[in-house]
Structure formats: C-alpha cells, structure tokens
Amino acid sequence: MGKNRLEAFSDGVLAIIITIMVLEMKVPHGEDLATLTPLVPVFLSYVLSFVYIGIYWNNHHHMLHATDRVSGAILWANLHLLFWLSLFPFVTGWMGENHFAPLPVALYGAVLLLASLAYWLLQRTIVADQGDGSLLARAIGNDAKGKLSPLLYASAIPLAFVSTGLAQVLYVGVALMWLVPDRRIERVLGRGE
Amino acid sequence: MGKNRLEAFSDGVLAIIITIMVLEMKVPHGEDLATLTPLVPVFLSYVLSFVYIGIYWNNHHHMLHATDRVSGAILWANLHLLFWLSLFPFVTGWMGENHFAPLPVALYGAVLLLASLAYWLLQRTIVADQGDGSLLARAIGNDAKGKLSPLLYASAIPLAFVSTGLAQVLYVGVALMWLVPDRRIERVLGRGE
Amino acid sequence: MGKNRLEAFSDGVLAIIITIMVLEMKVPHGEDLATLTPLVPVFLSYVLSFVYIGIYWNNHHHMLHATDRVSGAILWANLHLLFWLSLFPFVTGWMGENHFAPLPVALYGAVLLLASLAYWLLQRTIVADQGDGSLLARAIGNDAKGKLSPLLYASAIPLAFVSTGLAQVLYVGVALMWLVPDRRIERVLGRGE
Amino acid sequence: MGKNRLEAFSDGVLAIIITIMVLEMKVPHGEDLATLTPLVPVFLSYVLSFVYIGIYWNNHHHMLHATDRVSGAILWANLHLLFWLSLFPFVTGWMGENHFAPLPVALYGAVLLLASLAYWLLQRTIVADQGDGSLLARAIGNDAKGKLSPLLYASAIPLAFVSTGLAQVLYVGVALMWLVPDRRIERVLGRGE
Numbered sequence: 001m002g003k004n005r006l007e008a009f010s011d012g013v014l015a016i017i018i019t020i021m022v023l024e025m026k027v028p029h030g031e032d033l034a035t036l037t038p039l040v041p042v043f044l045s046y047v048l049s050f051v052y053i054g055i056y057w058n059n060h061h062h063m064l065h066a067t068d069r070v071s072g073a074i075l076w077a078n079l080h081l082l083f084w085l086s087l088f089p090f091v092t093g094w095m096g097e098n099h100f101a102p103l104p105v106a107l108y109g110a111v112l113l114l115a116s117l118a119y120w121l122l123q124r125t126i127v128a129d130q131g132d133g134s135l136l137a138r139a140i141g142n143d144a145k146g147k148l149s150p151l152l153y154a155s156a157i158p159l160a161f162v163s164t165g166l167a168q169v170l171y172v173g174v175a176l177m178w179l180v181p182d183r184r185i186e187r188v189l190g191r192g193e
Numbered sequence: 194m195g196k197n198r199l200e201a202f203s204d205g206v207l208a209i210i211i212t213i214m215v216l217e218m219k220v221p222h223g224e225d226l227a228t229l230t231p232l233v234p235v236f237l238s239y240v241l242s243f244v245y246i247g248i249y250w251n252n253h254h255h256m257l258h259a260t261d262r263v264s265g266a267i268l269w270a271n272l273h274l275l276f277w278l279s280l281f282p283f284v285t286g287w288m289g290e291n292h293f294a295p296l297p298v299a300l301y302g303a304v305l306l307l308a309s310l311a312y313w314l315l316q317r318t319i320v321a322d323q324g325d326g327s328l329l330a331r332a333i334g335n336d337a338k339g340k341l342s343p344l345l346y347a348s349a350i351p352l353a354f355v356s357t358g359l360a361q362v363l364y365v366g367v368a369l370m371w372l373v374p375d376r377r378i379e380r381v382l383g384r385g386e
Numbered sequence: 387m388g389k390n391r392l393e394a395f396s397d398g399v400l401a402i403i404i405t406i407m408v409l410e411m412k413v414p415h416g417e418d419l420a421t422l423t424p425l426v427p428v429f430l431s432y433v434l435s436f437v438y439i440g441i442y443w444n445n446h447h448h449m450l451h452a453t454d455r456v457s458g459a460i461l462w463a464n465l466h467l468l469f470w471l472s473l474f475p476f477v478t479g480w481m482g483e484n485h486f487a488p489l490p491v492a493l494y495g496a497v498l499l500l501a502s503l504a505y506w507l508l509q510r511t512i513v514a515d516q517g518d519g520s521l522l523a524r525a526i527g528n529d530a531k532g533k534l535s536p537l538l539y540a541s542a543i544p545l546a547f548v549s550t551g552l553a554q555v556l557y558v559g560v561a562l563m564w565l566v567p568d569r570r571i572e573r574v575l576g577r578g579e
Numbered sequence: 580m581g582k583n584r585l586e587a588f589s590d591g592v593l594a595i596i597i598t599i600m601v602l603e604m605k606v607p608h609g610e611d612l613a614t615l616t617p618l619v620p621v622f623l624s625y626v627l628s629f630v631y632i633g634i635y636w637n638n639h640h641h642m643l644h645a646t647d648r649v650s651g652a653i654l655w656a657n658l659h660l661l662f663w664l665s666l667f668p669f670v671t672g673w674m675g676e677n678h679f680a681p682l683p684v685a686l687y688g689a690v691l692l693l694a695s696l697a698y699w700l701l702q703r704t705i706v707a708d709q710g711d712g713s714l715l716a717r718a719i720g721n722d723a724k725g726k727l728s729p730l731l732y733a734s735a736i737p738l739a740f741v742s743t744g745l746a747q748v749l750y751v752g753v754a755l756m757w758l759v760p761d762r763r764i765e766r767v768l769g770r771g772e
Contacts, residue, residue, distance in 0.1 A: 019592055
C-alpha cells in the first residue's frame with residue numbers, strides 16, 4: 001500500500017486549511033484606515049496559525065519521507081490529526097475576532113494541544129508498524145520537542161484566564177522552537193543513504 | 194488510460210469537502226461560553242461527517258488500488274459518487290444548525306443513502322469493466338457491509354420522524370462498522386502479490 | 387517541460403470549483419420543508435454546473451493525455467480556460483437564486499460560451515505546438531461537437547429573453563451531447579498504441 | 580529530499596487562492612442589470628489578481644523545474660511566498676468593493692510588493708543552496724524583471740494617494756511585462772539538455 005495518496009490527500013487538506021483561514025478575515029465595508037484597525041488581531045492570529053500549519057506540513061513531510069508503507073491504522077491516525085488541524089480556521093477566527101479574549105485564547109490552546117497529541121499518536125502508530133530499528137524510530141530519538149510542546153500548550157490553557165499575553169507568548173515560543181526544521185530526521189536520513 | 198488523475202481529482206474533491214464543512218461552523222460573535230453552546234450540535238454533526246468522508250476516502254483508496262484501468266463509464270460513476278458526497282457540507286450544516294430536527298436528520302440519511310448507492314454503482318462499474326475474476330471482484334466477495342449499509346440508511350430515514358435519536362444511532366453504528374478498515378482487499382492483495 | 391504539474395494544477399482548480407459551488411446553496415434557517423423549496427432551483431443549477439465541470443474535467447483529461455509537452459502558450463491558454471470556468475460558481479448561484487430569470491440565464495450562457503471558446507483555443511494551441519500529424523490532431527478530426535456547442539450557447543443567450551425554458555433546454559441538451567465520452571481520442575489512442 | 584511534495588503543496592495553495600477569490604464576488608440579490616453594475620470593479624480586480632496568481636504559478640513552475648533538491652530553508656522561503664499570496668483574496672476583495680479607492684489600491688500594491696520580495700528571497704535561497712554555477716543561477720542571469728518589479732510596486736503605493744489610475748496602470752503594466760513567459764529559463768534548460 002503506497003504512501004503517495006496519503007501524502008497527496010494530506011497536502012490537499014493542509015493547503016485548504018491554510019488558505020481558507022484567510023476567509024475569516026472578512027473584507028470590511030469602508031475604505032479608510034479605521035476600517036482596517038479591528039482586523040489587526042485577526043491578521044495576527046492568521047499569521048500565527050499560518051506558521052503552525054506550515055510547521056505541521058513541514059514535519060509531516062519529513063515524517064512520511066521516513067515511512068515505508070501505510071497501514072489502515074496509519075490512515076486513521078493521519079485523519080485524526082487532520083481533524084484537529086481542520087479546526088484551526090474556526091479557533092483562529094474566534095480568537096482574532098474577539099481580540100485575544102481569555103476563552104478564545106484557551107480554546108486555541110486546546111486545539112493546539114489536541115493536534116500535538118494527534119501528531120504524537122500518528123508518530124507512535126508509524127513506529128509501531130515499522131519497528132524500533134526503523135529509520136523513523138532512530139530519527140525521532142528521545143523526541144524532546146514533541147514531548148515538551150503538549151506540556152506547554154496544556155500550561156497555556158489555564159494561564160489564558162490569568163494572562164492572555166503569557167498564553168500567547170507560549171504559543172509563539174513553541175512555534176519558534178519548531179521553526180527550526182527537524183534536522184534529526186534529515187541527519188539520520190543523510191547517514192542512511 | 195491511467196488512474197492517477199482520477200485519484201488526484203477525487204482526492205482533491207474529498208479534501209475540499211472534508212475541509213469546507215468546517216466553514217458551516219460559523220465563528221460566533223461573542224467571547225463567552227454561552228456563545229459556543231449552540232455550536233455543539235454543529236460540531237457533533239461535523240465530527241460525524243468528517244468520519245464518513247474519511248471512510249469514503251479510505252475505501253475509495255483501497256478500491257482504486259485494486260483497479261487496473263479507467264474507462265469513461267468509471268470516470269462518470271466516480272463523478273456521480275463525488276456529487277452526492279459534495280452535498281455533505283449542506284446537509285451537515287442544516288442538521289447541525291437545527292439541532293438534529295426530524296427533517297434535517299432524514300435528509301442527512303437520504304444523502305448517506307444516495308452516496309452509498311453511488312459507491313456500490315462505481316464498484317459494479319469497475320468490476321464489470323475488469324471481469325469477475327479480477328482482483329477487485331475477489332476482494333469484494335459477497336460485500337455484506339456494502340449491501341447492509343443502504344438498508345440501514347433507508348430504515349433511518351422514516352425512523353427520523355419517529356425518533357431522531359434512533360436514526361442517529363444508525364448513522365453512528367454504520368460509521369463504526371466501516372471504521373474497521375477493509376481487510377478483505379488488503380488480504381486478497383497481500384495474497385496476490 | 388512536463389505536463390504533470392499543469393494537470394495537477396488544473397485538477398486542483400476544477401476540484402475546488404466543483405466543490406465550492408455547493409457553498410452558494412446556503413444552509414437555510416428553519417427546519418421544515420418550506421425552507422427547502424426556494425433551494426430547489428439553486429440545487430438544479432448546481433446539478434447542471436456540476437455536470438458541466440465534470441465534462442470539462444473529463445475532456446481536459448483526454449486532451450492532455452494526447453499531449454506530449456507543454457509550452458508557455460499552452461500554460462496561458464489553459465489558465466484562460468480555468469478563468470472562465472472559475473466564474474461558474476458565481477453565475478450558477480445567481481441563476482439559481484433568481485429562479486432562472488432571463489438575465490441570469492443569459493449570463494450563464496455567456497460564461498458557457500466563453501468557456502467553450504477558451505477550450506477550443508487551448509485545443510488549437512496544443513495542435514499548433516505539436517503539428518497536424520500529432521495524435522491529438524488526428525483524434526480531434528473535424529471536431530463537430532466542439533464547433534456546434536458555441537453556436538448553441540450563442541443562440542441560447544438571446545433566446546433566454548424570449549423563453550428561459552428553451553435556453554435551459556439548450557444548456558441541458560449540449561451537456562447530454564458531451565456526456566457521451568470522447569471516444570474519438572480513446573479510439574485513436576488505442577490504435578496508436 | 581524530493582521537490583514533488585513542495586510542488587504539490589504549492590500548486591494546491593495557488594489553486595485554492597485563485598479559486599476562492601471568486602467568492603469575494605458575492606452573488607447579488609436581484610435579477611436585473613443594475614444589480615450587476617456595482618460588481619464591475621470587483622470583477623476587474625478579480626481579473627488582475629487571477630493574472631497575477633497565474634504569473635506566480637507559471638514562474639514558480641519554471642523555477643522549481645530548474646531546482647534539484649529542497650532544503651529546510653527553501654521550504655520556509657516557499658511558505659513565506661505563499662503567505663503573501665494568500666492575502667490576495669482579501670486585498671482584491673477590498674479594492675474591488677471600494678471601487679479602487681486610494682487606500683485599498685495602496686494596500687494591494689503593498690501585498691504585490693511583499694510577494695515580489697518573497698519571490699526574490701525564495702530565488703536567492705535556492706541559488707544559495709545550489710551554487711552560482713547551477714542551472715537556475717545561469718537561467719536567472721541579471722534578473723532585470725525581478726529587480727524592476729518591486730521598484731514599480733513601491734512607486735505605485737504612494738502614487739495611489741495622488742492618482743489611483745496611475746497606480747493601476749503600473750500594476751497592469753508589470754503584469755503585462757511578466758505575461759511574456761520566462762524564456763530565459765526555457766532557453767538555458769533547452770541548452771542544458
């Protein structure tokens with residue numbers, strides 16, 4: 001069972017998610033600067049979510065590159081990840097429209113948390129299918145970033161009700177941590193070839 | 194005539210359907226929990242439809258994997274299936290927004306029924322093209338799940354006017370029945386290789 | 387210069403057009419049958435446009451199958467075709483929402499006309515690039531259907547102001563004429579192999 | 580690390596951007612000619628943006644054709660370009676709905692400017708990765724059009740507040756300049772083969 005169609009479908013879904021998020025930034029009625037200012041928080045949350053979907057696409061790309069075959073369990077673990085990512089346009093729009101109010105910021109963090117757990121589950125499913133000696137298992141190693149991220153998201157959710165600024169700092173911080181491309185897989189792949 | 198472009202087009206349509214359904218979950222105006230509660234049924238119907246589109250993508254993937262070539266009849270039988278699936282965002286949104294009222298629940302069942310018949314027709318068209326001794330024909334076998342599903346959807350439609358809860362139990366039940374990946378094709382393919 | 391990316395991009399655009407048309411069928415507020423009846427013309431125009439986009443995808447698929455290489459002129463002739471097809475969601479929605487009023491029906495015909503001319507132009511561009519002895523040139527032959535369709539659309543536009551019913555009969559008739567898959571190319575390809 | 584998935588993802592995003600822009604052209608309520616006239620500027624800005632996205636797709640296609648491998652830096656430079664292009668539906672809709680008022684025209688120019696700088700950055704990143712003697716580096720040459728375009732966009736932004744007509748002349752002019760396909764790369768590629 002080839003992985004090409006899984007990649008193509010995931011690429012399609014991620015490309016649509018990243019693009020329809022911009023539809024939540026409604027074209028305002030009015031032509032002066034004052035009509036644009038309420039859109040600034042919507043724009044900022046769009047930027048953050050664009051970067052997050054980019055990170056997921058990037059890491060997904062690397063992970064499947066190190067995957068040989070696709071089982072039924074992997075297909076469903078992948079759809080499960082896409083499900084949580086598909087909620088990004090909703091939570092991004094809600095957080096932006098309410099100018100980073102506590103509950104929307106917390107819900108955004110909850111979707112980040114569930115997506116990161118779904119990513120971890122997909123990774124586990126692939127490794128379980130391919131064995132601990134597989135390229136992917138060696139490439140992941142101890143997976144410090146993958147374990148730290150859900151903890152930081154989980155901390156940000158209650159924190160949002162104390163200080164939305166601190167919660168956002170955590171969201172931006174985790175994104176920056178991941179922006180560094182996953183050199184582990186690149187390195188092991190380079191060695192394997 | 195290769196099947197790659199048929200797969201690519203179907204993947205594109207399914208990826209878009211599964212993603213634009215989330216646009217029916219309109220971002221609410223307001224930042225407290227009370228603004229989210231009316232969205233709970235919309236979210237639940239989104240989850241159900243996401244799972245159904247995932248099942249169709251999964252089974253479509255397996256079916257085409259066991260298909261050698263694509264005729265004009267197969268192209269149109271495939272478009273016919275995509276047509277009914279393209280109505281999912283509409284019926285999902287209508288059912289969710291009306292909190293599972295009888296008529297929307299029945300219409301949802303009608304689209305499920307027509308999609309399942311379209312899937313069956315596509316399967317028949319491929320088998321007719323490739324012969325009863327083909328990989329796909331052997332993989333399908335007696336096709337118990339494929340015959341049972343339309344019957345259950347057809348029962349759910351009138352049932353929706355008696356008890357919407359029972360109709361929904363049927364929709365969820367059929368989805369669970371299909372969530373088990375189609376091991377028949379995997380098994381026969383494994384044997385054939 | 388390969389044709390794969392041209393096919394992939396065209397498939398993507400056609401898949402999105404065919405799917406977002408359904409968004410023009412707005413989910414109604416209300417749960418009884420009376421809220422659905424105004425949607426019947428919207429649904430019917432959706433069906434017609436779905437079939438038309440399906441026909442274009444099908445014929446495009448066949449035409450590119452018989453194409454060897456892609457030049458800059460072919461790229462732009464293809465984008466020109468996609469431009470007119472991208473207006474389908476708009477004219478379909480306008481025609482459906484106004485219950486097949488004369489002007490929307492005429493505008494729908496105008497977009498059909500311009501798309502068919504763009505298709506003809508793309509076909510000419512490919513043949514000009516590949517020579518009159520090419521597979522595609524022989525497959526097209528005298529292209530009776532390709533020449534008749536624009537004439538019928540052009541007749542339907544003024545006719546819409548006399549009788550919208552007759553104009554719609556023409557639109558449906560041309561679609562039926564094309565639903566028969568283009569056996570000419572299949573035949574010539576079969577012979578060529 | 581192959582470039583196929585990068586192309587597929589970029590194609591997906593560009594196909595969606597080019598198609599959802601048409602959703603900003605809202606179906607009007609009313610069936611006479613008077614309801615269409617306010618849409619004329621929306622249509623014209625849609626045409627301009629369609630041509631621009633087509634140009635980007637075309638040049639992106641050529642550039643990646645001359646690219647051998649994809650690094651993490653190239654992935655992110657590509658996502659950065661897609662980000663600015665993803666704002667096209669918003670600025671196109673705003674400019675069209677306000678009938679080419681000064682501020683929307685200037686903002687449209689700003690997004691054109693940022694997209695052109697992102698394209699230049701992506702090109703630099705690829706050349707830096709592949710070396711000055713690479714096919715792409717030779718194909719680009721002195722890159723006169725690539726250097727002139729941002730200057731013209733940057734001039735158009737302040738000009739929009741003096742004369743929106745002149746700014747639009749610049750936008751159309753740069754598009755026409757690029758409509759000529761990038762024969763440099765075609766030529767060098769032809770020589771290289």
